[in-house]
Amino acid sequence: MVEIRWHGRGGLGAKTAALLFGEAMMHSGMYIQAFPEYGPERRGAPVTAYNRIDDKPIRVHFAIQKPNAVCVLDATLLSTDAVREGCDESTVFIINSSFDPLAIKKKFDLPGKVYTVDASGISEEVLGRNLPNTPMLGALMKVVHLMDFETFIEAVEARLRIKYKPEVVEGNIKAIRRAYQEVKGL
Amino acid sequence: MKKKGWKELPEGCFIPGVPTSQDLKTGSWRTSKPVWDPNKCTSCFLCWVYCPDNAIILKDVGGDPKVSGINYDYCKGCGICADVCPPKVKAIHMEREEL
Amino acid sequence: MTEKERTKMALTGNEAFAYAMKQINPDVVAAYPITPATEIVQIFAKYVSDGEVDTEFVAVESEHSAMSACIGASASGARVITGTSSQGLALMHEMLYIASALRLPIVLAEVNRALSAPINIHCDHSDTMGSRDAGWIQIYCENANEGYHTLIQAVRIAETVNLPVMATLDGFIISHEMEVVESLDTQEVREFIGKRKPLYSVLDVEKPIMVGPLDLTDYYFEHKRQQIEAMKKSKAVIKEVIEEYNTKFGFDFPVFIETYRMEDAEYAILAMSSAAGTMKEAVDIRRSIGEKVGLVRLKVFRPFPFELLTEVFKNVKAIGVMDRSDSVNSMGGPVFNEVRSSLYELETRPRIMNFVFGLGGRDFPMEDALHIIDRVKELKDGKKLDFVEYVGVRE
Numbered sequence: 001m002v003e004i005r006w007h008g009r010g011g012l013g014a015k016t017a018a019l020l021f022g023e024a025m026m027h028s029g030m031y032i033q034a035f036p037e038y039g040p041e042r043r044g045a046p047v048t049a050y051n052r053i054d055d056k057p058i059r060v061h062f063a064i065q066k067p068n069a070v071c072v073l074d075a076t077l078l079s080t081d082a083v084r085e086g087c088d089e090s091t092v093f094i095i096n097s098s099f100d101p102l103a104i105k106k107k108f109d110l111p112g113k114v115y116t117v118d119a120s121g122i123s124e125e126v127l128g129r130n131l132p133n134t135p136m137l138g139a140l141m142k143v144v145h146l147m148d149f150e151t152f153i154e155a156v157e158a159r160l161r162i163k164y165k166p167e168v169v170e171g172n173i174k175a176i177r178r179a180y181q182e183v184k185g186l
Numbered sequence: 187m188k189k190k191g192w193k194e195l196p197e198g199c200f201i202p203g204v205p206t207s208q209d210l211k212t213g214s215w216r217t218s219k220p221v222w223d224p225n226k227c228t229s230c231f232l233c234w235v236y237c238p239d240n241a242i243i244l245k246d247v248g249g250d251p252k253v254s255g256i257n258y259d260y261c262k263g264c265g266i267c268a269d270v271c272p273p274k275v276k277a278i279h280m281e282r283e284e285l
Numbered sequence: 286m287t288e289k290e291r292t293k294m295a296l297t298g299n300e301a302f303a304y305a306m307k308q309i310n311p312d313v314v315a316a317y318p319i320t321p322a323t324e325i326v327q328i329f330a331k332y333v334s335d336g337e338v339d340t341e342f343v344a345v346e347s348e349h350s351a352m353s354a355c356i357g358a359s360a361s362g363a364r365v366i367t368g369t370s371s372q373g374l375a376l377m378h379e380m381l382y383i384a385s386a387l388r389l390p391i392v393l394a395e396v397n398r399a400l401s402a403p404i405n406i407h408c409d410h411s412d413t414m415g416s417r418d419a420g421w422i423q424i425y426c427e428n429a430n431e432g433y434h435t436l437i438q439a440v441r442i443a444e445t446v447n448l449p450v451m452a453t454l455d456g457f458i459i460s461h462e463m464e465v466v467e468s469l470d471t472q473e474v475r476e477f478i479g480k481r482k483p484l485y486s487v488l489d490v491e492k493p494i495m496v497g498p499l500d501l502t503d504y505y506f507e508h509k510r511q512q513i514e515a516m517k518k519s520k521a522v523i524k525e526v527i528e529e530y531n532t533k534f535g536f537d538f539p540v541f542i543e544t545y546r547m548e549d550a551e552y553a554i555l556a557m558s559s560a561a562g563t564m565k566e567a568v569d570i571r572r573s574i575g576e577k578v579g580l581v582r583l584k585v586f587r588p589f590p591f592e593l594l595t596e597v598f599k600n601v602k603a604i605g606v607m608d609r610s611d612s613v614n615s616m617g618g619p620v621f622n623e624v625r626s627s628l629y630e631l632e633t634r635p636r637i638m639n640f641v642f643g644l645g646g647r648d649f650p651m652e653d654a655l656h657i658i659d660r661v662k663e664l665k666d667g668k669k670l671d672f673v674e675y676v677g678v679r680e
Contacts, residue, residue: 023295035462059562
């Protein structure tokens with residue numbers, strides 16, 4: 001079982017990222033869970049979301065305590081303890097930052113392997129605003145090889161098309177592809 | 187009337203075959219009864235309007251409704267009809283009910 | 286049995302309930318939104334406005350009115366579904382009794398949430414446990430997939446026995462968790478539920494009736510006795526419907542209880558809803574080091590399957606019963622008290638204790654699940670313990 005924890009702030013789309021990731025994983029035949037940790041919902045307040053991915057039905061229902069991967073949608077959260085909780089050398093961190101992975105690892109004393117991607121920068125360029133959640137999906141896909149990338153893209157595209165205009169879908173897919181290429185620390 | 191057991195009742199607490207009030211003749215509840223005088227009555231219908239038990243009988247006389255008596259099967263003897271009958275008419279008065 | 290590749294959907298618990306409602310296509314839905322069940326009705330309202338269902342949607346001003354409107358619609362012969370949670374269910378309370386006594390097969394998609402005070406939006410079972418004696422069939426589902434299928438089964442169960450049914454999912458834990466749901470085709474759903482044949486209809490002018498009249502010392506008791514009998518008979522109906530569903534569509538959903546690794550168990554845990562999933566993993570962990578422990582998941586709480594519990598626990602030495610609510614009666618939770626009472630007729634009764642956990646949505650992690658198993662082992666080994674323990678609370 002692979003367990004992923006998402007850290008974001010209200011409005012950055014951490015919950016949506018977890019749901020998109022979970023649903024796409026299902027299309028590769030995996031069993032999934034995607035769930036947010038609910039508190040008072042306020043734009044800007046820290047938000048946590050989770051994914052469990054397994055090849056057999058998942059029966060447990062509690063917050064993830066020892067994540068295999070931690071995705072951080074806002075690097076200012078790195079100074080909080082929540083990001084490091086339950087992590088060790090085996091944990092991979094994927095951080096939305098334009099900085100070098102090693103610099104981040106050193107500055108924030110992160111225990112595991114660190115990857116960075118400028119998800120906000122990509123989002124600003126492609127979508128015209130700071131929505132780092134979809135590019136973070138691209139970076140995560142590059143780091144954890146859980147399914148075929150093109151199949152993943154198809155699944156995310158199909159889901160986004162239900163709710164958004166074609167140009168928005170196209171922009172998001174472009175952002176995912178760019179992040180997939182631009183992730184640093186490999 | 188023998189009361190039904192729980193296995194005999196229709197399920198769902200409903201009463202089939204309304205209106206059931208017709209089956210319950212309340213005339214025996216009277217302690218005094220209204221007596222109607224056809225010679226004084228002007229068929230103003232005030233008694234018919236006020237009767238809570240719908241016990242004033244109307245009859246069709248040449249296409250017009252006229253008061254024609256009191257249904258003692260349902261009249262409970264409340265006396266409202268006698269009370270509302272206009273003082274100048276006094277077509278209904280109450281008498282003690284004995285046997 | 287048909288072996289068919291089922292359509293897999295990634296749905297949250299609320300989405301699963303709403304999707305089942307869409308396929309059921311009820312005549313009337315009257316509801317009022319409440320966290321964490323809001324999405325059920327919100328998503329369904331969209332199906333209505335998009336013309337994907339034929340339902341008459343009644344937006345009301347409170348849950349009391351929601352259940353009242355459901356009662357009126359159901360008494361006129363309509364197929365009716367609503368959804369609510371917590372305070373909403375509490376506000377429906379007096380109407381719940383009326384729905385069940387009038388024998389109206391209303392289906393309620395319920396999301397378990399703690400009752401105030403203190404105000405809280407997260408999961409525990411105090412809401413539905415508060416209406417446990419309201420005459421409704423209660424089915425506690427473990428996950429979104431079971432919730433989806435149970436809501437469909439609930440329509441058939443309710444309309445066969447003429448009693449209302451509530452199917453519940455744990456608030457947020459399941460209602461907001463996306464999982465894999467194996468869905469039926471809409472055609473399959475419609476065929477399985479068929480058409481409602483009401484006991485009576487207030488709109489039938491050929492057969493005028495009076496519904497809900499005064500019923501005093503002369504007949505009230507007889508009508509209650511009938512209702513009690515109907516709940517008793519619903520056991521056969523629940524079994525028949527779920528078994529037919531399993532056979533027809535190739536599933537193996539448990540009927541009243543699910544037993545997990547109970548064959549040679551020396552001691553056992555009884556749990557409900559999502560916590561039972563976690564407990565299955567915990568049982569596996571303890572089994573892997575040689576502990577003979579098993580799990581019973583209680584799925585149907587009303588009617589209470591005491592005969593099955595007496596049977597399944599007759600050979601174990603100790604039982605730990607988990608309650609996600611407390612009766613505040615100084616002797617533990619409602620599940621504990623009823624399970625304990627079910628064992629009274631046994632010649633050698635197992636030792637039994639209660640674990641109250643997860644109030645107000647307090648997380649129920651693996652270490653707490655393992656702790657419960659270990660405590661029941663101590664109980665089995667003869668240690669003297671308090672019969673109610675609170676797990677996960679700070680001292």
